Amino acid sequence: MLTFLGRRILTAIPTIILISIFVFSLQHLLPGDPILVMAGEERDPEVIAALREKYRFNDPVPMQYLAWAGNALQGDLGISLRTQQPVLELIGEKLPVTIQLAVMALIIAILIGIPAGVLSAYKKGTWIDWVANITALSGLSVPNFWLGIMLILLVSVKLGWLPASGYVPLTEDPLQSIRVMIMPAFVLGTAIAATLMRHTRSAMLSVLKSDYVRTARAKGLQERVVLVKHALRNALVPVVTVITLLFGELLAGAVLTEQIFTIPGFGKLVVDAVFNRDYAVVQGIVLCTGIAFIFMNILADAAYRILNPRMSQQ
Amino acid sequence: MTAVVDPQVAADPLPPRRRNRAWEKFRRSPSALLGGVIVLFFLIVALLAPVLPVPGPAETDWGAVRKAPTWAHPFGTDEIGRDVLSRMIWGAQASLLAGVVSVLIAVFLGMPLGMLAGYMRGWTDAVISRFTEALLAAPFLILAIALAAFLGPSLTNAMIAIGLSAMPVFIRLARAQTLIVMTEDYVESARAVGIGHVGMIGRYILPNIVPPIIVQSTLTIATAVIAEASLSFLGLGQQPPAPSWGAMLNTAKNFLDQAPWMALYPGVAIFLVVLGFNLLGDGLRDALDPRDH
Numbered sequence: 001m002l003t004f005l006g007r008r009i010l011t012a013i014p015t016i017i018l019i020s021i022f023v024f025s026l027q028h029l030l031p032g033d034p035i036l037v038m039a040g041e042e043r044d045p046e047v048i049a050a051l052r053e054k055y056r057f058n059d060p061v062p063m064q065y066l067a068w069a070g071n072a073l074q075g076d077l078g079i080s081l082r083t084q085q086p087v088l089e090l091i092g093e094k095l096p097v098t099i100q101l102a103v104m105a106l107i108i109a110i111l112i113g114i115p116a117g118v119l120s121a122y123k124k125g126t127w128i129d130w131v132a133n134i135t136a137l138s139g140l141s142v143p144n145f146w147l148g149i150m151l152i153l154l155v156s157v158k159l160g161w162l163p164a165s166g167y168v169p170l171t172e173d174p175l176q177s178i179r180v181m182i183m184p185a186f187v188l189g190t191a192i193a194a195t196l197m198r199h200t201r202s203a204m205l206s207v208l209k210s211d212y213v214r215t216a217r218a219k220g221l222q223e224r225v226v227l228v229k230h231a232l233r234n235a236l237v238p239v240v241t242v243i244t245l246l247f248g249e250l251l252a253g254a255v256l257t258e259q260i261f262t263i264p265g266f267g268k269l270v271v272d273a274v275f276n277r278d279y280a281v282v283q284g285i286v287l288c289t290g291i292a293f294i295f296m297n298i299l300a301d302a303a304y305r306i307l308n309p310r311m312s313q314q
Numbered sequence: 315m316t317a318v319v320d321p322q323v324a325a326d327p328l329p330p331r332r333r334n335r336a337w338e339k340f341r342r343s344p345s346a347l348l349g350g351v352i353v354l355f356f357l358i359v360a361l362l363a364p365v366l367p368v369p370g371p372a373e374t375d376w377g378a379v380r381k382a383p384t385w386a387h388p389f390g391t392d393e394i395g396r397d398v399l400s401r402m403i404w405g406a407q408a409s410l411l412a413g414v415v416s417v418l419i420a421v422f423l424g425m426p427l428g429m430l431a432g433y434m435r436g437w438t439d440a441v442i443s444r445f446t447e448a449l450l451a452a453p454f455l456i457l458a459i460a461l462a463a464f465l466g467p468s469l470t471n472a473m474i475a476i477g478l479s480a481m482p483v484f485i486r487l488a489r490a491q492t493l494i495v496m497t498e499d500y501v502e503s504a505r506a507v508g509i510g511h512v513g514m515i516g517r518y519i520l521p522n523i524v525p526p527i528i529v530q531s532t533l534t535i536a537t538a539v540i541a542e543a544s545l546s547f548l549g550l551g552q553q554p555p556a557p558s559w560g561a562m563l564n565t566a567k568n569f570l571d572q573a574p575w576m577a578l579y580p581g582v583a584i585f586l587v588v589l590g591f592n593l594l595g596d597g598l599r600d601a602l603d604p605r606d607h
Contacts, residue, residue, distance in 0.1 A: 146581030
C-alpha cells in the first residue's frame with residue numbers, strides 16, 4: 001500500500017506543476033501590467049517597486065514563474081487586496097464553513113441516494129424504479145441555485161420555518177448552526193444524491209446478478225440479509241470511490257449555494273474576490289482546489305484498493 | 315458534473331443496418347423522444363424570437379412594474395416593467411448558444427488532442443494526458459469562474475471558459491476510443507499495406523470516434539447550459555441588460571417576496587432544457603451501444 005501511495009504521489013507531481021503553471025499564467029491574461037493590478041487602486045510607487053522585486057517582474061517569464069512557485073511552496077500565495085490578509089490565511093478561515101456545508105450535504109446525499117439506488121435496483125422495472133430514475137434525472141437537471149431560491153421562497157418567505165441566510169459557527173451554537181445550514185445542505189445534497197443513486201443502482205444491478213447472491217438466496221437466507229450483507233456490501237465498493245470523486249462537484253455547488261444563502265465560506269470568498277479584482281485570492285483558490293482534487297483522487301484509488309483486496313494483490 | 319460515455323460504446327463505425335437499428339431503438343424510447351421534442355421546442359423558440367408576437371426584451375413599461383401574470387404579460391413583468399416571457403424567449407438564445415458553442419469549442423480542441431495522444435502514444439500521449447489531468451483537477455465551475463474573472467465577464471468569455479473546462483472529457487474519450495480502434499485487426503492490416511497517417515485517421519479512427527462524441531456532446535450541452543446559467547447568475551456570463559435565464563434569476567432573488575414569478579419561470583426553463591438534453595443523450599447512448607445488439 002505504501003509503495004502504491006508513494007508511486008501515486010510521485011505521478012501527481014507533474015500534474016501539480018502543470019496546474020501551478022496554469023494558475024501563474026492566469027495573471028498574464030489580464031490586460032496591462034499585472035503588478036499595477038496587484039498594487040491596488042492607490043498605486044503607491046513603493047508598493048509597486050516592492051512587488052516588482054518580490055515577483056521578479058523585471059526578469060524573464062520562466063524566472064518569474066520560479067519566483068512565484070517558490071513563494072507558493074512556502075505557503076505564500078500573496079496578499080488579498082481587499083482584506084490585506086495573506087491568501088492562505090484567508091482560505092484557512094473560510095474553509096471550515098464550506099467543509100461543514102459539504103459534510104452535511106454529503107450526509108443528506110448518502111441518506112437519500114444509497115437507499116434509493118438499492119430500492120430502485122431491487123425493484124427494477126417496477127413503478128418504484130421508474131419514479132426513482134425520473135427523480136434522479138430531475139435532480140441532475142435542476143440548477144441547484146434555482147432550487148435554493150425556490151426553497152427560500154417556500155420555507156423561509158411563505159412558511160417562515162427556517163432562516164433564509166446567515167451562518168452560526170458550529171462551535172458557538174451547534175443546534176442553531178445546523179438549523180441555519182440544513183436548507184443549503186439539502187440544496188447541495190440533492191444533486192449529489194442523484195449521482196449517488198445512479199451509481200448505487202448500476203452497481204447493485206450487477207451485484208444482484210452474481211453467483212454469490214444466488215448462492216446466498218439458495219441457502220435460504222432472509223432477503224434483507226442477502227440484500228444488505230451480501231449485495232450492498234460489494235456494491236458499495238465503487239460507490240465509495242465515486243463519493244471521493246464528488247469533491248469537485250461539492251465544491252462547485254458550494255460556490256453557488258453559499259452565494260444564495262449568503263454563507264461566508266470558500267465559495268463566497270472566490271466570487272467576492274472576482275468582483276473585487278482580488279486576483280491573488282482567485283489564483284490561490286484555484287491552486288488549492290486543484291491540489292486538493294488530486295489528493296482526493298489518490299484517496300479514491302487508495303480507498304478502492306482497501307475495499308477491493310483483489311486490486312492490491314495485483 | 316458531466317456524465318461520461320463508456321469508451322466501449324460504439325466501438326465500430328455504424329454500418330447502414332446498425333444505423334437503422336440504432337434509429338429504431340431511439341424511436342422506440344419514449345424518454346429519448348421526449349428529450350428530442352423538448353430540445354427542438356426550445357431551439358425553435360430561440361430561432362423565432364425576433365418574429366414572435368411579444369414585446370422587445372428591453373422594452374420597459376413603467377406602468378407595469380413587477381406585475382403578476384396577466385393576459386398582456388403571461389409570465390408577469392420584472393422590476394423595471396419588462397415582459398418576463400419575452401426575456402425568457404430571448405434568454406433561450408443565450409442559453410442554447412452558450413451550450414452549443416462551448417461544447418463545439420470543447421470538441422474541436424479536445425477531439426484532435428485525444429486522437430493525437432491515442433495515435434502517437436509515447437511522449438505525446440504522456441504530455442497530453444498530464445495536461446488533461448491538470449485541467450480535470452480544477453472543478454468545472456471554479457475553472458470557469460477563474461477564466462471569466464481574468465478574461466473579463468461576458469457571454470463570449472463564459473463560453474470559452476465553459477468550453478475549456480469541458481475539453482478534458484473529450485480528450486479522454488477520443489484517446490480511449492483511438493486506443494481501442496488501434497488494436498483492431500483491420501487497422502493492423504491497413505498499417506501493413508502502408509496507409510499514411512491522414513488515411514488512417516480519416517478512414518478508420520474518425521468514423522469510430524464520432525458516435526460516442528455525439529453522445530457525450532449532447533450530455534455536455536446539458537452541463538454547459540447549467541454552467542452558463544450559473545456564471546450568469548453570479549454575474550460572470552451574459553451582462554445586463556441582455557437577457558439570460560441565469561441573470562434573470564440573480565435579479566429575481568431580490569424580489570422573492572413581491573414578485574415570485576420572476577424566479578419561477580427562468581428556473582423551469584433551465585430545468586426543462588437541461589432535462590431535454592439529458593434525456594436525448596441517454597437515449598442516444600442506449601441506441602448507439604453496440605453491446606445491446
